[in-house]
Amino acid sequence: MPIYSYKAIGGGCAHCRDGFDAMQSMSARPLAKCPQCGGKVKKIPARCHGHKNILSNSNLRDHGFTKLVNKGGGTFEKTT
Numbered sequence: 001m002p003i004y005s006y007k008a009i010g011g012g013c014a015h016c017r018d019g020f021d022a023m024q025s026m027s028a029r030p031l032a033k034c035p036q037c038g039g040k041v042k043k044i045p046a047r048c049h050g051h052k053n054i055l056s057n058s059n060l061r062d063h064g065f066t067k068l069v070n071k072g073g074g075t076f077e078k079t080t
């Protein structure tokens with residue numbers, strides 16, 4: 001089954017605020033609400049699930065995520 005990505009339109013909860021993936025059949029209707037908080041969500045255009053590393057820094061940046069690497073001693077370095 002394909003995986004669809006959704007993201008909260010409003011504030012959202014911890015589950016949907018930064019987006020989440022949902023596995024749905026092709027015929028299923030897209031989600032309109034977050035399954036956790038019931039807040040409105042929108043479908044994000046399908047991303048490539050091929051051999052591309054979805055957790056690569058460039059891909060995270062493309063999707064608006066920030067990756068922080070723990071450098072120890074309570075300091076974090078932003079890598080995206």
Ligand SMILES: [Zn+2]
Nearest residue numbers: 013016034037
């Ligand atoms: Zn939510």
